[in-house]
Amino acid sequence: MADNTLTSAASLLWEMQGTLQELYPKDYVFLAELSGVQKGNVPSDTFDSMGANGRITQDLQPASFYRDYSGLRVRVPLQPIGLQGAGSPTETGTINVPIPLGFSEAHITLARVVAPASITMDLADDTMDNAAVNMITTLATKQRQALAETVNDQLLGDGVGTLATAISTQAGAGGLTLSVAAGTDFDKLYIGRVVDVLTAASGADPGQGLRRKISAISESATAGTVTFDTAQQASDGGSGNITLSNAVGVYIPGSWGNVIQGLEQAAAITGTFEGIAKGTYAYWQGTDARQGVTTVAPLSEPMLDTATLLGQRAGVGQWDFAIGDPQAINVYKNGKASQLRYNAPTTTLSSGFKGITYDGLDQELPLIPERRFKTGAIKLIKRDRMHLYGRHAGPKFEDSTGSPWQRFSRSLPRESWYVDRLQLGVHDCASIVFLNNLAVS
Numbered sequence: 001m002a003d004n005t006l007t008s009a010a011s012l013l014w015e016m017q018g019t020l021q022e023l024y025p026k027d028y029v030f031l032a033e034l035s036g037v038q039k040g041n042v043p044s045d046t047f048d049s050m051g052a053n054g055r056i057t058q059d060l061q062p063a064s065f066y067r068d069y070s071g072l073r074v075r076v077p078l079q080p081i082g083l084q085g086a087g088s089p090t091e092t093g094t095i096n097v098p099i100p101l102g103f104s105e106a107h108i109t110l111a112r113v114v115a116p117a118s119i120t121m122d123l124a125d126d127t128m129d130n131a132a133v134n135m136i137t138t139l140a141t142k143q144r145q146a147l148a149e150t151v152n153d154q155l156l157g158d159g160v161g162t163l164a165t166a167i168s169t170q171a172g173a174g175g176l177t178l179s180v181a182a183g184t185d186f187d188k189l190y191i192g193r194v195v196d197v198l199t200a201a202s203g204a205d206p207g208q209g210l211r212r213k214i215s216a217i218s219e220s221a222t223a224g225t226v227t228f229d230t231a232q233q234a235s236d237g238g239s240g241n242i243t244l245s246n247a248v249g250v251y252i253p254g255s256w257g258n259v260i261q262g263l264e265q266a267a268a269i270t271g272t273f274e275g276i277a278k279g280t281y282a283y284w285q286g287t288d289a290r291q292g293v294t295t296v297a298p299l300s301e302p303m304l305d306t307a308t309l310l311g312q313r314a315g316v317g318q319w320d321f322a323i324g325d326p327q328a329i330n331v332y333k334n335g336k337a338s339q340l341r342y343n344a345p346t347t348t349l350s351s352g353f354k355g356i357t358y359d360g361l362d363q364e365l366p367l368i369p370e371r372r373f374k375t376g377a378i379k380l381i382k383r384d385r386m387h388l389y390g391r392h393a394g395p396k397f398e399d400s401t402g403s404p405w406q407r408f409s410r411s412l413p414r415e416s417w418y419v420d421r422l423q424l425g426v427h428d429c430a431s432i433v434f435l436n437n438l439a440v441s
Contacts (some may be wrong), residue, residue, distance in 0.1 A: 015180065016048025020144045020418075021394030028152040029368050029437055030263070030323055030381075032351035034388045034424070055388040055422070060399040074389050075109040076274075076427055080276070080284065104281065106274035108389060108425040109262045112375045112400075113151055115143040119405075124237040143159075143418035147395055150252060153188060155424055156373055157262035163188045163195060163250040166245065167223040174241035176206070176215075177227045180250070183375040185325075186219050187251065189226055196231050196256065197242050200249040203256030211237025226250065263379055266386075266426040267434045271302035274426070287314050289380075298439040299332040304358045304365070307380060307433045317383050319365055321349055322358070326369030327440035329355065333367075334441065376440050380433040394422035 024034035036054030048393075056082065083310060086098035117139040164180040177198065180189075189195075197209035211234050216227040232239035265273055267286030278284045289307035297303075312318070333356045336344040347366035348354040355368040367378065397404035398417040404412045426432070 003412060008305060009407050021396075024144055024148050024394050027148055027352070028354040028372075029321075029351065029370055030155055030348070031148065032353065033321070033349060033381075033383060034155075034386065035394075036349040039083060055390050055393060056425075057392060072408065074110070074423070076106040076108060076425060078104045078106055078427065083430050093330075094333050095430055097172070104276060104277060106425070106427065108261075108274055108423050109213055110389065110391065110421045110423045111154075111258065113147060113154070113260070113395075113420045113422070115147040115150070116411055116415055117143050117418070118415045122412045137320040139416065140418070143396075143416070147420060148420055151260065151420065151422070153252060153372060154255075154260040155262055157259065157264055159259060159262050159265040160257055161259040162200075162256040163252065164226065164250040166248050168246050168250075169334055170244060170246040172245035175244050176230060176241060177225050178222050178242075178244055178248070178250070179373040181227050182220075182222050183335075184224055185372060185375050186217055187371040189214055189217055191215065191217060195235075195255045196251045197228070197244070198251050198256055201246055201247065203251075205238070206245065206248050207243030208238030208240055209248070212242065239376075242344070260422065261424045261426070263424075263432065264374065265427050266424075267379060267432040273429065278429070282430075283314075284429045286363040287311055287378075289435045290437070294437050296437050296439050298335065299328050299435065300335070301358070301360060301384055303435060304363075305360050306364050307435060308365075310362065311380060311431070312438050314430070316385075316431045316433075317381040318363055318382075319431075319433070320383040321347075321355070322365055322367045322378050322380045323370050323373060324367065324435075325375050325438070325440060326371055328376050328378060329367045329369050331387050331439050332356070375438075376438045377434065378438065379434045379435075382428070382431040385428040385431040386424060387424050388422055390420065390422035392421070 005041050022148050024030045034055070083099070083101055085096045087093050087096045118137060119135055123135055133234060153163070164178075164184045167179040169179070172190055191214055194211055194213050198204060199206050211232075213227055213229040213231070213233050215229040218225045218227075228242060230240055233329065261273070265271070269285045269288065271278055273284065276284050287302065287307075287310050289310055291306075291310075308319075333344065336356065345359065346354050347357045347359040347364065349366065349368065353368050355366040358365040358367060365380070395418055398406070398419050404416050406417070407414045409423055
């Protein structure tokens with residue numbers, strides 16, 4: 001087998017590429033729903049990359065939406081407000097002067113996400129058969145999982161790649177333990193994850209903060225801690241003590257400021273999103289269902305009633321699902337269990353994810369838990385008001401050299417890059433209704 005290693009390894013990756021593209025979005029509800037995953041009455045789970053619910057590529061422009069690529073950018077025309085100026089003139093009066101329709105356009109720039117892996121010739125040879133695992137297959141599977149995890153964190157995030165921020169009283173000295181702010185989602189800060197510790201305002205390395213492995217975590221309702229391994233994880237990473245202060249944060253490695261647009265960005269009230277200033281155009285702001293109230297309170301039927309009413313005022317009839325912190329949804333679910341004499345109804349999405357159903361007004365809205373969502377928050381999602389854009393139906397192995405495995409200079413070890421070019425495009429920010437500061441179980 002050894003003399004066929006290079007050819008065998010390359011062809012194996014090519015054969016796996018289609019399978020990996022189908023598996024890629026399945027583990028996370030938001031990524032799965034926007035990718036068009038269909039789970040259920042089919043021989044095997046598939047994703048509808050060519051349908052209205054799937055990813056939009058250059059070669060696919062749905063008839064119901066006009067999409068145009070301009071170099072690295074997708075340009076989306078927006079017409080948020082209906083025609084104005086209609087009225088009822090008197091018999092001898094005059095008809096109102098026409099008012100032109102208001103148009104704007106959103107600019108969506110594709111982002112790049114890469115999961116690299118490397119292997120030596122000997123390791124590839126010695127694990128081709130009669131070994132516990134085939135390292136080529138194992139690495140490809142882990143690349144798929146790593147890319148999906150990173151993309152999901154970005155899609156749900158703030159557009160910077162933030163995983164946690166330091167507590168305001170964090171001591172400004174060298175060390176390995178960072179105190180993180182209340183509300184940190186420790187599902188994102190698991191032991192073994194490699195992250196960057198950076199200056200929050202600029203993304204600069206404060207000192208030995210790059211590519212640091214988490215060795216321990218301690219959760220707290222007020223401020224938990226994250227402890228980092230002292231050892232260097234990669235040649236481009238730091239080691240030893242990190243220069244810590246209240247000005248640093250924890251980020252997806254090598255990604256500060258270059259990540260995919262996220263739901264937190266889209267739902268924000270301030271800032272600029274897709275080239276449009278939210279402060280200038282109210283229709284480009286998310287809808288705050290609590291209307292500025294920041295006191296912590298449990299998710300309830302009255303809250304969801306208000307959320308749907310305000311969202312309908314923003315022009316949405318019904319939403320496809322709500323996604324949020326499982327602990328906040330559990331408070332609502334457990335409250336329903338004590339009120340009803342029967343099991344609370346649930347709904348399963350096309351992608352296979354299931355949640356308790358809010359059934360109020362004219363809504364049947366499934367509340368889908370997502371462990372990596374913002375703590376104490378949920379958002380109502382109208383799927384046809386946002387799309388995933390990409391160069392391809394899913395991630396691909398970089399093959400510009402003619403093979404998915406590449407060498408650099410005369411070094412025997414070689415690398416494989418699993419790459420995706422995609423972006424979340426939101427065409428109606430007001431359709432995202434959010435509830436923050438919810439009590440958690």
